[in-house]
Amino acid sequence: MPSVPKAPTWDVQRLPRAEGRNFLVTGGNAGIGYFVAEQLAGTGATVVLGSRDETKAKAAIASISSRVPGAQVRHLPLDLADLASLRTSVDALELDRLDAVVHNAGVALDQPPRRETKAGQELMFATNHLGHFALTHWLTPLLMATPASRIVTTGSFAAKSERLDLDDLQSTHDYQPKRAYARSKLAQMYFALELDRRLGAAGSTTLSVVVHPGGALDSLTPSRPPVQVRTAGERLRGLPLGLLVQGKEAAAWPTVRAVLDPDVRGGQLWGPRVFGLRGRPRSEPLWNQLADTTTAAHLWTASCALTGVVPTFT
Template sequence: MPSTPSVPLTPPWDVHRLPSAAGKTFLVTGGNAGIGYFVAEQLAGTGATVVLGSRDRARAEAAIASIGARVPGAAVRHVPLDLADPASLRACVDALGLDRLDAVVHNAGVALDHPPRRDTADGHELMFATNHLGHFALTHHLAPLLMAAPGSRIVTTGSFAAKSERLDLDDLQSRHDYRPKRAYARSKLAQMLFALELDRRLRAADSTTLSVLVHPGGALDSLTPSRPPVHVRTPGARLSRLPLRLVVQGKDAAAWPAVRAVLDPAVRGGVMLGPRAFGLRGTPRIEPLWEHLADTATAARLWAASRDLTRLEPAFR
């Protein structure tokens, strides 16, 4: 009997052997520090041009120097970006100077630990404005560049903190009951619902752009390798937290889900990538959506509220 031709299998994703992305351009918001820095460093190693969107030019330049020291020939640059300032969003897109963008990683965020509640100049609660509304509006401004790149990707970084939270659609900005940690978790949940609603709208428009949701699991500075002057880990800090490596990980590993979401041709829109081990550590995998992330009615109401608050609406046609 004739032999049956073998069907080539997609090789398992290897976080240490990333595919080439030469000729592509990626924007990473908050790429000057934390997880965003390692997303940028890892993407730079693929030969792509990586743009760091950051409020702080000095910190961005330090990150660029650090990446350049580890990735010979890295093509990395900075554009000013303040997600809490609507004018900065428009200026950022102009400063890109691009006619197409292959991916944006919505990574930047702010987390406040203590009251009082802080507002932006437009009167929005700072964490909700920065983490969600700013990325919602930035997606609107980037839409023409993303549409010009077939198969472009919008990667949104959520948080494990959002798993146990629910949105209060009547108090999205925590005006009546402000608790900083809860407000942060809800702002990240809003981002996650936005990413999934965006993918539904992209599919309805027959767009080739994909919206992919990721979360980094548990990430600690003390388990993160040093990248001076961006991040310096002392031997004492490393040793004191070493047992936690069984449960969580460093920010270098926490970047893996976003990097895979940008680069892996097998990833489809509307999925969520997170760490393999209990959603807290390990190599990235596609994982089932949390039950409340499948609430399309809440996502649609959040979208409408975000449109009204920003007076903008991401559209891909």
């Protein structure tokens, strides 16, 4: 009996070509988002950096262009904390197709006091979840017009031990910054899975995929001046932690695979291979709380009310 050929191993250093495709990366000017954008630019695709800071976006574009000959990268002004501005931002994309959007941008606050957007919503929940929820609504016509497009949402390992409080989504009571951040990321993950269920029910070829980067440290991240600068001292101090976690370049791998790999399926969760903290990307079982479709549906309804948009997929 002839042997069955093995499926090719995904090589993070030899990505498939993607000329003619367009990718939007929110928060692509810094952190993990920068490395997602750099790696995607290396495939020949057009990469749009969604960022509210034009200066930082230009620095990121210059850095990517210096490392990727012929890189096609541009900036889109995007402020996820300002829901009223998102439709204008999407109109400014001026694309005839969008093959993937990476919901990567995020705010993480370490200290009180609780902060709000100008619309009166808790800043982390509003930016990390509600902004991406509303952005998806405005991007839907473009995504659905692009066969096999993808919506890749970045969760966090910090969310694995959390539960959503549907009665206090905005952390009005007993505000704890790290918990509020973790819950905002958990909300993103619930949203992405509910989104995939709704896309499937509508018969859409657009997929929604969840990723998380594991543990990512600046001290283990390669320098990309002026976007990311790592001193020799920081590198030496971070080396022992490299047994457990990784830098932000490697932390981008699950996202990049979720965008490019034709074998990725909607509703999957992708993260690092080694204990979910470091290593090459793999599909992993959904965390227990993410299987709770009732909570996901309630969150969707609440998000519609809080954003004033109702995503539909017909």
